Amino acid sequence: MDIPKLVEPTSRTDLRTRAAYFVSDSTGITAETLGSALLANFPSVNFRRHTIPFVDTAAGAQRVIGEIQRAASEGNEPIVFATVKSAEILRELNSSGAVVIDLLGGHLRELEASLGTTASEQLGQYHGVGDIGRYFARMRAVEYAIEHDDGQSMRALDIADIIIIAPSRCGKTPTTMYLALQYGLLVANYPLTDDDFPSDGLPSTVARYVEKCFGLTTTPLRLSQVRHERRPDSTYSSLAQCTLELRRAEDLYRRNRVPFLNSSTKSVEEMSAVIMQSMRLRS
């Protein structure tokens, strides 16, 4: 049987190219996140992205300006997304001639007005260690996720916040890791196999924790494609087997009132947001 190959994005060399710089005095994560969210609104432009973290001195700013001006001289007119608190560094960046979009300054002024207080000069390291209690919770959650990946351990399921169940290759593992790392949630995941389907109930290991369970499904075609990458031309990756497993899994979710979602068109970020909302784990 012919399995269609995964579609790679078409070449974008026909599009206009602009250089996009995410410049930060810290990790660059905020600049990358918001900058990329903004750029996603302009699909007709091809952006060449560069993240430059830890720009916290005038000398650092000068090196950035050198890079920006090189991009400009190559014809890729640059746009700079900046999350730097120092007014001096921002001035330097503005002197480069590139369009500089200040992702913090304007909003900080709005917040100062609303809060009736001025922004601290020292703080603002959101991606720093911050609250050590929250930080350790995330670290423990990653260990828990590794220990409980793919039904490897049944120990301590009683303290799980979420147990993700699904047939193999529906996206359990990356979603588990994302929830653990970003939100410090204790997430186990458990694979549904043919052995689990003769019965109407959930696998006995997780049945007693039904209220913690969340199911994943996908489309048979997508599952077949993904499994094909792992074991080409196997029964495991056949469209017939994938169709059967997904139908049985969805039946199982419905019969046991386990909330579930289709992962075929969703990123781990989207799945995580839906799962937390469904299970009321994000206030």
Place this chain on the structure above:
Amino acid sequence: MDIPKLVEPTSRTDLRTRAAYFVSDSTGITAETLGSALLANFPSVNFRRHTIPFVDTAAGAQRVIGEIQRAASEGNEPIVFATVKSAEILRELNSSGAVVIDLLGGHLRELEASLGTTASEQLGQYHGVGDIGRYFARMRAVEYAIEHDDGQSMRALDIADIIIIAPSRCGKTPTTMYLALQYGLLVANYPLTDDDFPSDGLPSTVARYVEKCFGLTTTPLRLSQVRHERRPDSTYSSLAQCTLELRRAEDLYRRNRVPFLNSSTKSVEEMSAVIMQSMRLRS
């Protein structure tokens, strides 16, 4: 020996409390990231945070307004960080009486002016599946990270982008997962134990990949505290043993010209940013 306990943050009940809402027509990740980065500049205010994702209808906006007004009636004057593209929903939010900080609109106008084109109505789902090639790379990277966690597998080290080496409990695993999940990098990690120190060289398993190696260290006191949580009052967690292992590890890094950083005051986000910059893995 007395090991000082980890310090928990002091109570903030004495601070002013404001409600902060991160309202998004998508996952809420961008609103949370930038909103939290902005709020970190106001340490004298205690923020009660709420993320409300998938607000993409007028009815959804009305429910949010209900929540906002409840917070206001309880005396926690709300601030709303919005990443919604619909002008109508934004108008609704503005009608709530709360301060609404529009994290997208103004910057989209700046970008439109710079790019000479209007923002697409359809797109802008940055946290969607997006580029399927990049998406699959991240998924594969998470599997690789799990398989190669803590020296479990020596298979396929030749394709690793990074091999993180460090004594036990210096932060290898969460940093590995973060690099895999966020950036799709293939990251293995390998524990340095007493067995590795009699020699001057790196452990033979990783020695041939020295150019991929990055070391972690921490302070003896922090390491002792973290190990103490796992195995209280053991040789493993003793300050003497931690001091010895860290000194030997740092010697090993220096002798073999392995770049390294001290993880004791850094978050996984910061460590990841430093590692990628040091190894020139983020352009």
